[in-house]
Amino acid sequence: MTNVMMIGASFSEVERDRLKTAFNAGFVADVTDLDSLSVQARAETAAVAFKGHAAFGAAAMDLLPKLGLIANFGVGYDAIDVEAASKRGIRVTNTPDVLNDDVADLAVAMLLAQCRNMIAGDACVRSGDWAAKGSLPLNRKASGSRVGIVGLGRIGREIADRLAAFKMDIHYHSRSEKQTPGWTYHSDVVSLAEAVDFLVVALVGGKETLGYVGTEALAALGPRGVVINISRGTTIDEAALLKALESGIIAGAGLDVFLNEPDIDPRFRALDNVVLQPHQGSATTETRTDMALLQHDNIAAFLAGRLLLTPVN
Template identity: 70%
Template sequence: MTKTLVIGGYSDGDKADLSRTFDPLFLAGPEDLAGLDDAARADVTAVAYKGHKPFGAAQMDLLPNLGLIANYGVGYDAIDVDAADARQIKVTNTPDVLNDDVADIAVGMMLCQGREMMQASAWARSGNWAKNGEYRLNRKVTGSTVGILGLGRIGREIANRLAAFKMDIHYYARSEKDTPGWTYHSDPVKLAAAVDFLVVALVGGKDTEKFVSREVIAAMGPRGVLINISRGTTVDEAALLEALEAKKIAGAGLDVFLNEPDIDPRFYALENVVIQPHQGSGTVETRAAMAQLQRDNIAAFHAGEALLTAVN
C-alpha cells in the first residue's frame, strides 16, 4: 500500500533514503498524477514534493485522502496553501537548515560583482595578465551601504555576515524589528535610494510579485547593485534587464530568475551580472539536511505526531 508519493527530481541517494523509510511511489512531476489509477491515488496520504511546478487544487483533488504535502525547500510558493487549507491538507517546508548556504551565496555574489572576480579570473586564465598587465581596478565592497529587503531568517543571516564587512545596514520589513542599530525603512523605494547593494531576501509567492518594481530599481541609481537569492518573481525582471542594459544601475548578482532554468538569454550578454543557477542551498551538507527534515515531517505525519515545520 502506497502511503507516500514522491514527486520531483530527486537524486538517487535521496530516493534510496526515502525508500528505506516509506516504500514510496515515485513520479517525475505533478503532471504524472493523472496517469495513476484511482486505487493508487486513493492510497496516498502524504506527498514529498520537490520542484517549482504548481501544485494546486487540481493536483490535490486527484489525491482524495491526502493529508500532507511536505515540500523540499524553504520556499513553498509552488504549493497553493489556500487550496490545501480548504482541503484540510497540511503543508511543511524545510526552513533554517539552508539559511547559511543561501546567505553565503548572497555574500559571494556581492564580492564577485563588486570585485569583478569572474572577469579577473578570466583575465588571468586567458593570459591577458601576462600580455596586457594588471586587471582593471574595481570597487571596494567592505564599508558599503546595504539594504536587506525582507529581514526574515535568511535576510538576518546575510546582514550578520555583512556587519563583519563593516557595512552600514538598512532593511525593509513589514514592521520594524529588533536589530543591532540597523536602519529601518517602511518604503522599499526609499531603501533602494539609500543603499549601494540591495539584497532581496523576501518570501516568494503572489504577495511579493514584482515587489522590486520598476520604481525600486530606478531608485537604486548608477552605483546600485541588485542581489537576489529569493525568487525570480520578486523582481520586475523586464525593468531589471532594461536598467542593466542601459547601465542605469551598476550590476546584479542573481541566483534566481523567471522561467528557470530557461532564463532570459538577455542576461548572458551582461558582463555586470553574476549569474548563479539557483544553487543557494546547493551543498551536499545542506541538501542532506533538507531531505532529512522533509522525511522527518512525513514520518511524524504517518505516526500521528506533531509536524516539525508546518506552514499552515
C-alpha cells in the same frame, strides 16, 4: 503498497533511494504526471514528498483523495497552493532554517564577486590574458558600503549579520521594524533603495511579493547600485531589471534566481556586469542532506500521527 508519493524530477538518486527505503515511496517526475498513476495508487497516497518549482494546485490535490500532507523540500513553498490545501484539510510543511546559512553565504559571495569582478578575474588568469594584456580595470571596494536588505526574515538577518562584519552600514525594509543593532529601518523599498549601494532581496516568494522590487526602486538604487537576489525570480520585476542592467540605470547584479528557471531569459547571459548562479542557494551536500532529513521527519511524524516539525498551515 505505498502511501507516500515523491513528486519532482529534481530529487537526486540518493534522495529518492532514501525515501523509497524509509516509506516505500512511489515516484512521479511532475505534478502533471499524477493522472498517469493507477486509481489505486492515487487513492492510497496519504503524503507527498514534493521537490521543485512547478505549480502544485487544487486540481492536482483532487487527484489524491486521501492526501493529508504535502512535505515540501525547500523553505519557499510558493509553488504550492496552500489555501487550496488548507481547504481540503491537507497540511503543508517546508524545510526552514537548515538552509539559512548557505543562502546567506551565497548572497554575500555574489555581492563580493560582483564588486570585485571575480568572474572576469578568473577568466583573465585562466586564458593567459593577464600576462598577454595586463591587469583588469580597478574594481570596487565592498567593505564599508551601505547595504539594504529587502525582507529581514531569518535569511535576511543572516545576510545582514555577515555583512556587518564587512563594516557595512545596514539598512533594511520589512513588514515591521525589528529589534536590530543600529540598523536603519525603511518603511518602503524605494526609500531603502535610495539610501544604499547594494540591495539584497531576501523576500519570500508568492503572490504578495510579485514584482516587489520594480522600476521605481531600481531607479532609486541608481547607476552605482547593485542588486543581489537569492529569493525568487518573481520578487523583482524582471523586465525592469533587465532594462536597468542593459541601460546603466543600475551598475550590476548578482542573481541566483530567475523567472522560468532553468530556461531563463537569454538577455541575462549577455550581461558582463552580472554574476549568474544556477539557483544554488541551498545547493550544498550538507544542507541538502539536512533538508531531506527534515522533509523525511515531517512525513514520518504525519504518518505516526505526531506533531509536524515545521508546518506551514
